[in-house]
Amino acid sequence: MDLFDAPFYWGRITRQDAEEILDQSGLKNGLYLIREKFEEAGSYAITLCFFKRFYHYRIDRLLNDNVILNGSRAQEKFTFSNNDIQSNGHGRSTRNSEQIEFPGPMELINHFQKHAERLVTTLSIPCQRPFNYNFIQFWCVPLLTPELYMNKIFQAASNTDDEIPIKDKLTSKRYIYERRVLKTLHESELWFHSCIGRQEAEVRLENAGRKNGLFLVREKLVDKRSRAGYSLSLCFQQEYHHYIIQKTPNDCLQVASSNKSRCINQFGSLAQLVDFYHRNHQDLACTLQYPCNRPGGSIRIVPYRTLLDGCLTYFYLKYLLMKFLFLVDRNTESESSSTDLSSPTLPMLNDPNNTSSFDFNVANSASTFDCDNNHDSSLIENAFIDEKYLILGDKLGTQKKSYF
Known part of the structure; x- marks a missing residue:
């Protein structure tokens, strides 16, 4: 069985969430669940209940891709009474038992379902997640x-490392391709504003309402001295707070902190970092609550041919491009639309009130293409499309723009 298919796997939740789930499930001895840690894909933890106490064990991955179990700090500190030890036969210290390597998390779980060893008790009662629970959150x-x-992981795995069987890529080696997918997951999200300055970031936050928890992430030119890759701009109590997000030597990301004595959380991707600080305000003025959407056409503008994927997509984009050129030739003033392309508060894609403003009829597309084929092909080659808003024009939208 794959870990994603295991009913006791709850995905990316905090230890507090895990304890609440076990508490609501009865606090029985041996009740457990598996969760993924926020910092890095492929890093897991076991949350186990024993005598109404919670124990958290890390599942660490070694350089040889094997995994081992690391002990719970609560287990080291807690001294069991003689009655508890005699009646249960457990309560042993994690320091006295030898670490065992396992090929993957499922093999480790299967072992500790039968043997306590480094645990306070065996993993005897799986805490099952609800049906249709989204464990990729x-x-x-x-x-x-x-x-x-x-699907993203499968695409990443299919395009590289031909020497590794696809079955291994999607099971024991899957964490490798998860990390590759997560590295670029932020690029199409509206809270990512590409390379803008601090002043422009504050203007966009101001236009978006300047409420507590409003934030955006912007890209910075890489400085080898400071290793700053991104900046987080956040509103709190009508003030702006800017945090440097550093790239570490091991290719992780961390929010720079002036407190050198405390341990700094490191993350494998921007998406994981933002998701963590939505739940924890550690190092920040407050938690991240409201994404400040970037203006349309600000980033991710690419040549339209790079977006072509299949015949239907080709004709669809050609239809949009031809229609745009037709509107330009007729000097149509499309900028007078009620949608403000420069507004930083455009609706998120999951907004139920956000409906498409164009309609493409495949059946009638051929006639449209036929009548528009008199346009200069060089104009089409120089046209660009922003896949978020379908804004057509040159790079950064400095030419006439139109939307459909």
Whole structure:
């Protein structure tokens, strides 16, 4: 069985969430669940209940891709009474038992379902997640479903490492391709504003309402001295707070902190970092609550041919491009539309009130293409499309723009 298919796997939840789930499930001895840690894909933890106490064990991955179980701090500190030890036969210290390597998390779970060893008790009662529970949850990527996530992983796995069997890529080696997918997951999200300055960030936050928890992430030119890759701009109590997001030598991300004595959380991707600080205000003035949407056409504008994927997509985009050129030739003033393309508060894609403003009829597309084929092909080659808003024009939208 794959870990994603295991009913006791709850995905990316905090230890507090895990304790609440076990509490609501009865606090029975041996009740447990598996969760993924927020910091890095492929890093897991076991939350186990014993005598109404919670114990959290890390499942750490070694350089050889094997995994081991690391002990719970609560287990080291807690001294069991003699009655508890005699009646249960457990309560042993994690320091005295030898670490065992396992090929993957499921093999480790299967072992500790039968043997306590480094645990306070065996994993005897799985805490099952509800049916249709979305265990791939990124608050900052609201449209990401388990199916879409697995499809992205499959695409990443299919295009590289031909020497590794596809079955291994999607099971024991899957964490490798998960991390690759997560590295770029932020690029199409509206809270990511590409390379803008601090002053422009404050203007966009001001236009978006300047409420507590309003935030955006902007890209910075890489400085080898400071290793700053991004900046987080956040509103709190009518003031703006800017935090440097550093790239670490091991290719992780962390919010720079002046407190050198405390441990700094490191994350494998921007999406994981934003998702963590939505739940925890540690190091920040407050939690991240409201994404400040970037203006239309600000980033991710690419040549339209790079978006072509299949015949229908080709004709669809050609239809939009031809229609745009036709509108330009007729000097149609499309900028007078009620939608303000420069507004930083455009609706998120999961907004139920956000409906499409164009209609494409495949059956009638051929005649449209035929009548528009008199346009200069060089104009089409120089046209660009923003896949978020279908804004047509040159780079950064400095030419006439139109939307449909």
